[in-house]
Amino acid sequence: MTETGITAELQDVLSFVSKQSPFNELPSACAHYFVNHAEVVYLTVHNQDDALQGEERYLYLVRTGIFDLVDVSGEVVTRLSTGDYFGYPSLLTGEEIQNQLEVQSPGLILMLPQASFDYLRHEYKVLEQHFVRAHKKRLLSSHYKERSKGWSERKISKLMAKSAVVIEPQATIVEAAKVMQSEGVSSVMVTEDGCLKGVVTDRDLRNRVLASGLDPLMPVSSIMTPEPKFIFENNRVFSALHLMLKHNIHHLPVLNEARVPLGMVTSTDLLRLQNSDPVQLIGQLYKASSTQELKLLAKEIPVLLRSFSNTVEDFSFVGTLLSGLTDALMSRLTELFVKQHGKAPCSFSWICFGSQAREEQTLDSDQDNGLIFSNDIKPAERDYFASLGEFVTSHLTECGIRACPGNIMASNEQCRGTVDEWTARFHHWITSPTPQAMLNCKIFFDRRYICGDHALYQSFNAQMNEISTQELFFAAMATDISTNSVPIGLFQQFKLQRSKDKSKYLDLKTRGIAIINDLVRVYALKCGIKHANTQARLKALKSHTILSTSDIYNLRDCWRFLTQLRLKSQITAQQLPANCINPETLSSLERHQLKEAFHLIKQAQQACVFKFARGSL
């Protein structure tokens, strides 16, 4: 009996396989071969070890059931159901299978042995390409995960050595000091009925008690910092560092899910984890007594970034760090200005845009900032803010943050205004989508509060949310994004640009990262998401239906990959324009990943135009 004779009688299995990509594009003999050489298992939680382990490697095709593919760190790589393949990475690379399978719902799996798979991939190039591509895509998404085992990803609970040192609010200041002395700690949590009410630190004892001559027999509640920032034990070290940077604090209470205090992490604890010292530098920036001192400290930023990026695994954190440093510079410069020129005549708030707002600043990023002040400002009082804007932006330039070529800086009158004036500007851009307005939207719709009156910024945000967003605006945004193309040619080759001295390069920012930022911004605006950070926006988009989860993951992975590649190139300084790389210096794997990333971006661009600009093109 011939082999095709058997398959003919297994019509159901054959037609199932024939419908799957890549078999649906291949001659029927290919699916026949698959069925003739396949094995079938029924996979359950109990037998998966027996069924999947062994000498022989297979290509697996899911016929029924649901299975999660889980990587070494326990993170779900992908969910597999009818028609999905797995096992091909190890067939293609010859390496051991890395991922584990978790059976969600048992079912039938077709297994093609390595020898038969090899025969098919040599016989049918389309089949080989299909799996090589699928493999690249998988690699792209695992790229980030492979590196994310550094200290910043660790859980806070792993860091806390001591148990919570607490005291009741009625206790005296003396008692608090004694508890701190006997426990050998520099801070104590004030709790009432097990709930965190405040924090008292060494510094509070000095500044709020000794220096101001307060009676040490007063209750400790009179000197505590009420409603302190805190973190949950399951959060990551990264988040703690972020909170400390943002609020310039050195003690962070740790709570469990039920909000019971468990202990305290300090900036010293975090410093012990890593050798470079961004927390210290930020602290010094906040304490600097003169602009000269600030400039000296700012000189350390590039050095710090270089040493820091060697120890940090999550490269996107470097952007957060740089933005944090810029925030600190701006806050301190503002304070120094107030010291010299007196208090502001009305409430105001610093706001930043673009990369600083998205927390993805690089060493080449320029300034994008503005000032918002209260609606009841008197005309004569505007001069104060003109000087403030000029003071902060010019010193910021001297600190190494480049001036904005597009003049989006608070030194420019167009970037200062009352809440109502700012709202009117945005309204104008949204309702008259000219190319310049589109450019403005790209920059100004990524915005974040830095310092000043937070309530003022919030009232501005509240007004912004009331501006009705029109379909026309989104269509214009989507169309605008689609005019920017990824540097991939028709035949999957890189389209390189040439610099004056003839070296070839690829611009990762404008032709990659910026497109993703633009795409994510449109979706985020459409869904009313308030974050400015691209990764935070993507995370928030998961709870909306506008993008599928796999689209979100693809964009996130591409973004992370490109950001990381860009930062690497900046650190190794390749004598190329900023944000650019020479693809020849990449490894073959990186080149493949880069092409795949560009390919995914192109698909996302097309999908975006289709969603928002249907018919208007």
Add this chain to the structure above:
Amino acid sequence: MFLSSLGEVYNFMKWRFPWFFGHGTAGQRWLESELVVLDLELTGLNPARHEIVSVAWVIIKRGKIVLSESRYMLNADVQSLAQSPVYHGIDEEQLKRGASLEGIMNNLAGVLKGKVLVCHNTQLDWSFIQTHARKFGLEIRPDYMLDTLKIEKSRLLRQRQEVGQDQLRLPACRRRYGLPDYQNHNALSDSLATAELLLAQVNHLDAEKHIKLSALM
């Protein structure tokens, strides 16, 4: 049934009632057994009067169905197809290209020797195999026999469900395990369908993994 010697009686007893002989070889783990999952297409239900139209089997090794070792054979010696073309879609033209019944039975004797025979309603298929093998003086004797229909029936009874005949038909049994429906019916697709059902049944019984053959009998 004709048993010519005491030895044969013993062998028969051991084969038909393995639990009586303790854990013996039926105590081997099911994963280590080689199973032949078989289906016959028949012209009727009476082995004395009706004929075998086709025979097909798939092999299970180490818990995996190995499709490359499947066989599907048509009986070129069929005397009267009766209503069979209506049910099976096999006509006399196709049969002419088949194998002789003796050849088929010889093949079966070879493949079943020392193996475990599995059918859906084994009693029926087995009675046909025995009846026709005897015509050629052949003795076909697998080590053990399993029946997916019986396994399903006792599982349903254990769950204290009323068991109607319709619930025990192959497609109904498969649906209970979420297995896909088969559109095409022939001996080979039915033997694959039975094999998949057996894998599902075993793995649903198999909470502690290494089930023994005797647990399925």
